[in-house]
Amino acid sequence: xxATPKFAHVVLQTSRFEEMRDWYCTVLDAxxxxxxxxxxxxxxxxEHHRVALLGAPVQLEPRNPxxxxxxxxxYTFDTLDDLLDRYDSLKERGIEPKVPIxxxxxxxxxxxxxxxxxxxxxxxxxxxxxxATAYMNGPEYGNNPVGVSFVPELMRExxxxxxxxxxxxxxxxxLQTSPDLPDPMAALTS
Numbered sequence: 001x002x003a004t005p006k007f008a009h010v011v012l013q014t015s016r017f018e019e020m021r022d023w024y025c026t027v028l029d030a031x032x033x034x035x036x037x038x039x040x041x042x043x044x045x046x047e048h049h050r051v052a053l054l055g056a057p058v059q060l061e062p063r064n065p066x067x068x069x070x071x072x073x074x075y076t077f078d079t080l081d082d083l084l085d086r087y088d089s090l091k092e093r094g095i096e097p098k099v100p101i102x103x104x105x106x107x108x109x110x111x112x113x114x115x116x117x118x119x120x121x122x123x124x125x126x127x128x129x130x131x132a133t134a135y136m137n138g139p140e141y142g143n144n145p146v147g148v149s150f151v152p153e154l155m156r157e158x159x160x161x162x163x164x165x166x167x168x169x170x171x172x173x174x175l176q177t178s179p180d181l182p183d184p185m186a187a188l189t190s
Contacts, residue, residue, distance in 0.1 A: 009041075009050050010073050012117060017055040019114045024051050026093060027111060027119060028075065029086070063116035065190050072110065072118030080107065080155075080165050083123050087152050097121075099187035102174035103147035104140055105132050107155075110188065118188070125169040140171055146188070149181035150174035 014020045021040050024030060030044035030051070038057070041049035051073075063069075077083040087109055090096070097109040098118070108122040126132040135141055154177045158168050167173055 008047060009052055010070075011052040011054055012113075012115065013054045013056055013060065014115050015056050015058075015060040016114045017053060020053050023095075023113050024053075027090060027095060027113075027121075060115075065116070070117070071188075072120050074108075074120035074122055076106075077121065077123050080123055080159065080169065083107065083109065083121060084152060084156050084159070086121060088156075097152075099184045100150050100152050101147045101184045101188075102150050102169065102171055103145075104171050105135055107169045108147075109152065123169075144171065146183075146185050147171060148174045149178060149184045149187075151178045151181070154178065 012020065017038070017040065021032065021035070021042070024042050025032065028042070028044045028051070030042045032040060033043050033049050034041045038055035040053040040055075042051045042053070043049050077086065087097070090111070095111065098112050099110050101108045101110065104125065106122040106124055108120050111119045111121065113119060124132065126135060136145075148171050150173075155168055158173070158177070159165070163173075
């Protein structure tokens, strides 16, 4: 038997050191553990750092969506209320998602940091990995694995009005309440 590694952190190289530090601290409700010598370590949980910034000594080229590389990092919330509370808090600070996506397997909000990297804030829509895997191997996910866009304010309204979470976190709910939103794949690749 081999040991299973646990994800520890992601390191981002940037020419926008302070802006990136402040953005990640705001979006993740995190704090700086260490900063100095062109490095910044940030955490929001029991790990000593989850996001690190490496300040480049030269001006870096902007992120090119047509280049290969990491697309996004993802952070899971326990409940839909928690996710929507973070959405509300960030919106009050002028930070809005580039695209909300009802993947079916997750309900996700995709933000872009100052360097153009995507950050996904999400909830899992199934209680067990087996249920999620079964959904991903089913027809709805097979026909549309990216999912459909939705309007977060309509999701909050539905929650307040007592619509079951199991109904709100579906492709059909998103399509019914927000039928004319653009294909989310365009936003994820630009």
